[in-house]
Amino acid sequence: MSASPTSPSASPSPSIDLDAYFDRIRYTGPREPTLATLNGVVAAHVEQIPFENFDSLLNRPVLLDPASLQRKLIHDRRGGYCFEQNGLLLFVLESLGFHVRPLSARARVGRERHSIPPRTHLFCRVELDGVSWLADAGIGRLSPTAALRLELDTEQPTPHEPRRLIREGSLYYHQARVAGAWTDVCDFTLEEMPLIDCEVASWFTCTHPQSHMKGRLLVARAAPGGRRVTLLDNEFTIREADGTPNKRTLTSRDELLSVLAEHFGLHLDRDIRFHVAALPWMA
Template sequence: MNSARIDAYLRRLGAARPARPTAGALRELHLLHLRTVPFENLSVHLGEEIVLEEKRLLDKVVDAGRGGFCYELNGVFAVLLTALGFEVTPLAGRVYGDEGRLGIPYDHLALRVRTVDGDEWLADVGFGAHSHYPLAFGERGEQADPGGTFRITGAGPDAAGVRGEDGALAGDLDVLRDGKPEYRLEVRPRVLGDFTAGAWWHSTSPSSHFTQSLVCSRITEDGGRITLSGRTLTVTAADGTREVRELERDEDVLGVYRERFGIGLNCVPTVRNPRNANRNG
């Protein structure tokens, strides 16, 4: 990633180039990413190929002004952070679904980030409604955040290399939001290419929530959230109050994508797999 690409990425975020890869710089970049680069699965329904390669991710997020889902957003964020001097390790996660069941292997991509001071953080700009700031990776108590109260806890048995009844391996971590488990992380380092099968499954399988619904969502400047799910526009204020509006005209839908998310489309996306599903956002 050359200097011009770094500058273009930072302009997209509205961020200055940090002098050093500090925790403060990471916090700022993390929040700005959530405000400016939407969590969206439009490619799944527009028939666009999802390729987990550095150049393709930069082309989409930086040059085309688009967003993406976890593999794309955390994948491209890792590229930026690495270029800025942070030490970044991709981690594989499995998302908790109905009745506490875990999703497929490589269900989610999150980032373990080490700053110049040696502190480690869990950065995640690709989970939809989640923490606004990175979470302290080694902290096991509650962590207050505008997005909720988070906690990272051990999930595996005590004996290294032994799996528990739920498949957890020693060292696995559960990430909880407001007391509810969101996803389980493996601490083994991964590379972006490891997530290709997970991205393919989520973008093609009839059982994937990403093929069953449309979502485009980001944090607003006041700490709330704006989400467009199909034709339903939901604006949530920082205090939790919601305004929900159905958009009947195509031009209104396209206008919201353009004006509120910076995404220019020629046609309104429609769900290819209409089974009802909801996640994040």
């Protein structure tokens, strides 16, 4: 694939407490800017920091500055959506000495190809020894647990689902093979997403009534051994490495809070209240 790397950032790396971050994701591997480090950090991040949208449901602002991201995702042991997950990952990778840039995309998980979702997804492009890699810790139930080489039509293994990148016209598609079939994860053009664009897109994602983050509960985490755990409203699913889903319907506040604590490491206040049609007992 012909794709020229982007220019390095002129701004200094933000102050990131790497020791606290690595403790949060339970990462004890090397810290040199190598592919092994990149893959190790991505896998640990996706397994330990859950994707979740509670702040959107609670009408709380989502802040993207380094201090706020560290406070929420590291010290408060919360999760977040793509702008938080990949925003923090980008700052961490910069602090480790990686050449990394933010890219924009359209999330396509669960969407038909003919639909045009908003360009409200952020992920990372990393340059290593003249090769471009894509890292994405924030696409929910299909966040890849390894970096993907920016190379077309090649099946790439990860600790979870195989991945590939294809191109149709001007668009690149990131796809995952789930239950034997390739499914779209996101589409992108390699266009960068500056902080101001992230702020605008995140505001839409967090607050707009038609945003997919409003009106439904979304929680996801990769688990060891190729398994994944997801929560969509009241449907809790453990998907085995072979793609077999084990589903369970939650019927009470206590059951929901128990699942969040046990399977996602999210310990929420017993009195938390938000409005989701499928969860009337949370209002």
